[in-house]
Amino acid sequence: MNEGLAPGGKRSAGWARAGKGCAGKAGQDTPVRGRGGERGRVGVNGGLTLLPWLLMGMGAFSNILQGKTPNPAVGIVGLLIFNSLYISVVFRAFHRQAREAASTRWSLVAMGLVTCGLALAYGGSWLTFFPLLGLATGAVLRGRVLGVTVLGLSALGGAIAAYHDGWGAAGVVYGTFLSGMVTAAILALSETVRELRDTRQELARAAVEQERLRFSRDLHDLLGHTLSVIVVKSEAARRLAPRDMDAALAQVADIESVGRQALVEIREAVTGYREASLAGELDRARGALTAAGIGPVVRQSGTPLPPQAAALLGWVVRESVTNVIRHSGATGCEIEVRGSAERVRLVITDDGHGGVGSAPPGSGPTGGGSTVAGGSAAGSLAGSGLTGLAERLAAAGGTLVSGPAPDGRGFRVTAELPVDEDTVPTEGEGR
Structure with a gap:
């Protein structure tokens, strides 16, 4: 899958040819004169x-x-x-x-x-x-x-x-x-x-690059979360198998269900029509956190959200919960959604390590302690997932801030977004 995202790889050349779908004839795989x-x-x-x-x-x-x-x-x-x-x-x-x-x-x-x-x-x-x-x-x-x-x-x-x-x-x-x-x-x-x-040629090249960036973000968000859930449930099934085969088989069935759902979402991501649902992501977060031995607490209040705002916050929930499962070592995670007529605020807090420095070796910096606001990362610790989410929210007029919790214990991700539908980009914009 990484091969498909490599700027100089064969799959990238294929995406350059596929760019004609969003960029017209100018996006075809033809030599460009200097x-x-x-x-x-x-x-x-x-x-x-x-x-x-x-x-x-x-x-x-x-x-x-x-x-x-x-x-x-x-x-x-x-x-x-x-x-x-x-x-x-x-x-x-x-x-x-x-x-x-x-x-x-x-x-x-x-x-x-x-x-x-x-x-x-x-x-x-x-x-x-x-x-x-x-x-x-x-x-x-x-x-x-x-x-x-x-x-x-x-x-x-x-x-x-x-x-x-x-x-x-x-x-x-x-x-x-x-x-x-x-x-x-x-x-x-x-x-x-x-x-x-x-x-026209510049716009065609920009459209191809934007589509490639959108697809790479979707793959990161989809596969990062899905593979983490599969790993956690596989470990649970391995632990349960010697003493409770029925419970282990239930975990295997969940793995099959998650894999099938991932296939559907990847197909939808390729066609550009997938939108993460906030309600669906909250349900998935409960299940994934529970399977990982992390107690979930979900609170939701306020007015119903427009579909695009809910979709963006669904991405934040997915990425943040994936980071909690991978890097935090937490025993509990709180997810709070508070909405008003003008803005919605999402806060995800865990009680784990709270930083990259305590992440397991090889886990990467995605859950790192850094601040990302308005689409820019302060410092070099911001992971690609949080940075990509910050760019998406910034394009919709929102902000994303991540870092150690105020009490010094755990890690917190805070996302704010206007709920006016006119300010929230569609799947092909600001992605």
Whole structure:
């Protein structure tokens, strides 16, 4: 059974595959790409999708080849600088840190200066660099500064185009504004989709981990209590067999009944529908304590409890009584449940050793003397059972405190819980 709970064991891998039942397709047993590698791939692919727009500058290149451009060397240098800056900027646009870096912003400013210089010097087909500049601006900038910058570039491009081409400036203004805003909108939408996909994967992994934790807690609570009862009754049957065979057979029948009930509860725990009943756990506690030679005293008062509050307190009774039987060496155990309209209080006190230090060797620290309140353990002595119960109660707005009894004799576990059903998590929550 421990193999099923080992984080790196084979059964854990099986639970990772089974996580698709609560996490959807994202929880399937498929390899998960590293974020750095995936983002690098997205950046390369995104940058490649913006490169074909450089063909808009073929008109300017054609003018140089045809000798229609004065000072062609200046035009060639300007074309190379613009293309280099454009490629650098669009590839950086798909990495947030690179996009927001000062070097990227300065590259965009340099692109603007080169574009204005070439457009003022040559006009004509060189004006098409303004839509390319708008596209690069939309790829890099976000938020309010994007709109202001694109409007400014559109107005500047329109003014330069009007100087050279009169009414042809309208096309430059429209192209610059449209390329900047549409590019920004598409990339922002792409980033949102990618973030949502990452969030879905994180939620899927969290759901798998939560289900694994819930199941491990249930197994601990179920098997710890059940096996303790079976051991106690087996010892009683062994002692009784030489002198009273009928009494020994009765103990064996109880062992069979406990084993069958454990099988049912484990099946229900696997499907996630089992709820411990407080009344049922109190009855089991009486029987287990009596079989172990510990006198039980159970007192219950107050209003009836909501099902979920009763279920949580049932877990506390089960774990605490298991610890009493295993570790306390007590002769008596008192269980008191006091409920009111707002809160319910459960107190379990034994008259045994009262601490880990006197527990039998190999018994573990589950019954240790420590305080667990609000889901945190003070010190290193808190057992996994008490810590898990404290986490459950904390998720429901309650507390769990455990430690030596005030008179210094015995051990006491005190659980408090609000009885408002809205504050108590269901089986799949806060577990």
